[in-house]
Amino acid sequence: GRKARGGSATWKLPPGPPKLPVIGHLHLLGSSLLHRSLWELSKKHGPLMHLKLGRVPVVVVSSPEMAKEVLKTHDLECCSRPSLLSYSKISYGLSDVAFIPYGERWRQLRKFCTVELLSTRKINSFRNIRKEEMERVMKLICSHARASTMVNLSELLLSLSCNMTCRTAFGSGFDDGGDIQLHDMLREAQAALGGLFLSDYLPLLGWVDRLSGMRSRLERAYLKLDTIYQRRIDHHQDRLRQQGKEDGDVLDALLRMQKDEEGLTEDHIKGVLMNIFIGGTDTSSATVEWAMAELIRQPELMKRAQDEVRRCVGSKGEVEESDLHQLHFLKCVIKETMRLHPPAPLLLPRETMQHFKLNGYDILPKTWMYVNAWAIGRDPNSWGKPHVFDPERFMHDSMEANGQDFKLIPFGEGRRICPGKNLGLLMVELVLANLLYSFDWHLPPGMVKEDISMEEAPGVTVHREYALCLMATKYDASTA
Numbered sequence: 001g002r003k004a005r006g007g008s009a010t011w012k013l014p015p016g017p018p019k020l021p022v023i024g025h026l027h028l029l030g031s032s033l034l035h036r037s038l039w040e041l042s043k044k045h046g047p048l049m050h051l052k053l054g055r056v057p058v059v060v061v062s063s064p065e066m067a068k069e070v071l072k073t074h075d076l077e078c079c080s081r082p083s084l085l086s087y088s089k090i091s092y093g094l095s096d097v098a099f100i101p102y103g104e105r106w107r108q109l110r111k112f113c114t115v116e117l118l119s120t121r122k123i124n125s126f127r128n129i130r131k132e133e134m135e136r137v138m139k140l141i142c143s144h145a146r147a148s149t150m151v152n153l154s155e156l157l158l159s160l161s162c163n164m165t166c167r168t169a170f171g172s173g174f175d176d177g178g179d180i181q182l183h184d185m186l187r188e189a190q191a192a193l194g195g196l197f198l199s200d201y202l203p204l205l206g207w208v209d210r211l212s213g214m215r216s217r218l219e220r221a222y223l224k225l226d227t228i229y230q231r232r233i234d235h236h237q238d239r240l241r242q243q244g245k246e247d248g249d250v251l252d253a254l255l256r257m258q259k260d261e262e263g264l265t266e267d268h269i270k271g272v273l274m275n276i277f278i279g280g281t282d283t284s285s286a287t288v289e290w291a292m293a294e295l296i297r298q299p300e301l302m303k304r305a306q307d308e309v310r311r312c313v314g315s316k317g318e319v320e321e322s323d324l325h326q327l328h329f330l331k332c333v334i335k336e337t338m339r340l341h342p343p344a345p346l347l348l349p350r351e352t353m354q355h356f357k358l359n360g361y362d363i364l365p366k367t368w369m370y371v372n373a374w375a376i377g378r379d380p381n382s383w384g385k386p387h388v389f390d391p392e393r394f395m396h397d398s399m400e401a402n403g404q405d406f407k408l409i410p411f412g413e414g415r416r417i418c419p420g421k422n423l424g425l426l427m428v429e430l431v432l433a434n435l436l437y438s439f440d441w442h443l444p445p446g447m448v449k450e451d452i453s454m455e456e457a458p459g460v461t462v463h464r465e466y467a468l469c470l471m472a473t474k475y476d477a478s479t480a
């Protein structure tokens with residue numbers, strides 16, 4: 001532990017490497033992805049590590065025990081968010097759910113999301129949209145299968161989750177209003193967001209962000225997304241005025257809330273829409289992408305998952321949401337995917353609101369907390385053969401993706417836990433089950449499974465660096 005002076009008190013901070021003046025530890029982050037650099041550092045300095053990134057004190061948590069302390073025991077002290085410069089534009093000046101500081105407005109917006117979009121009743125009421133979109137994509141894959149052309153699963157999955165979300169939020173698909181490709185913009189925004197914005201740690205270094213083009217990429221994506229939101233808001237308001245008509249989509253509910261609540265601005269509405277799109281589409285498509293990549297590398301696991309879904313669903317031709325509860329092995333495949341590839345490897349950063357003691361160390365107010373879910377999923381003290389993709393490890397373990405023992409925390413925990421957990425898991429299960437039920441999957445000609453790269457691209461959500469392109473052949477369910 002090191003000492004720091006605060007007023008007259010002397011604090012005992014968690015251990016960390018020696019730092020340089022001004023930049024602190026920024027130079028240690030290297031060119032690797034942030035969750036990987038932090039994982040490497042934590043191997044040397046322990047599961048509770050203190051860093052100074054430019055002007056910002058950061059504590060990095062890399063074990064289930066410490067994650068439990070931060071996300072459960074001390075949740076209340078750690079449940080705000082840092083005011084990130086990089087995110088301020090895309091969150092409409094931190095007017096959203098995910099980046100707004102802890103407080104009354106956060107509680108109100110979060111409650112809106114849970115009641116109007118993410119409650120079991122609401123999730124069920126949008127079931128038909130998911131079914132139709134699933135069918136549309138299955139047809140598309142069928143036509144690839146007939147023509148023996150390659151399926152770009154990465155692209156297809158993103159457009160699928162995007163369309164599911166878009167129709168739920170806006171009432172219509174993004175392409176029938178003449179909108180530009182929403183999913184391309186989302187990909188742009190999330191890729192830019194995942195970059196290390198030096199200006200967040202050291203405003204003086206803002207010029208590096210500008211030079212690297214990161215800031216302008218984010219601006220461009222933001223502007224295009226904003227245009228889409230504005231057009232949809234205008235359209236909904238017009239319709240509401242002329243005919244008092246509502247579709248019952250999420251935007252209708254948002255506009256209704258805005259009318260009733262003092263101080264709620266259009267920026268709040270757009271901020272919530274941004275969360276729904278960035279938080280809700282990319283995460284679930286990335287999970288399915290990783291799951292398919294892991295399965296194609298281990299054909300015996302792929303076959304086992306296919307046998308299960310084909311046995312349970314029989315010959316009816318598609319997997320419906322009511323079938324999913326039977327798919328025990330599939331659920332283990334998804335847990336194992338989220339262990340090795342948590343879509344948000346560092347969750348979302350928390351910021352402490354007051355001083356507290358953790359494991360004998362002082363944690364000061366305004367410290368950023370990074371919980372490295374990615375490192376925890378590979379922690380050799382928690383997992384046997386942590387690098388091996390082995391869904392079997394969950395078969396006799398009732399551990400849920402929000403396991404009480406904090407070994408598997410892809411959705412975070414505590415007051416800021418992902419409110420979209422159930423919807424996210426449902427989309428992942430539905431899509432993966434249908435892909436496995438209806439098609440047999442093969443590598444493109446000339447490729448062997450060792451060629452499938454598992455490299456990660458930088459982003460708030462971690463995707464594959466290289467798109468997953470596979471060949472499909474239709475499975476004849478009537479013979480089942």
Ligand code: HEM
Pocket residue numbers: 097098099110113275276277279280281283284287342343344347348349410411412413414415416417418419420421423424425428
């Ligand atoms: C596989 C799917 C998903 C994963 C892995 C995921 C992961 C996460 C994580 C790690 C957090 C931060 C939790 C924390 O700070 O402790 C989060 C927050 C959030 N997620 Fe998700 N998410 C998923 C799906 C969704 C969906 C479908 C939605 C909504 C449509 C959504 C909306 C949000 C929102 C609004 C927050 C901010 C919550 C707050 O700060 O109070 N997510 N998510």
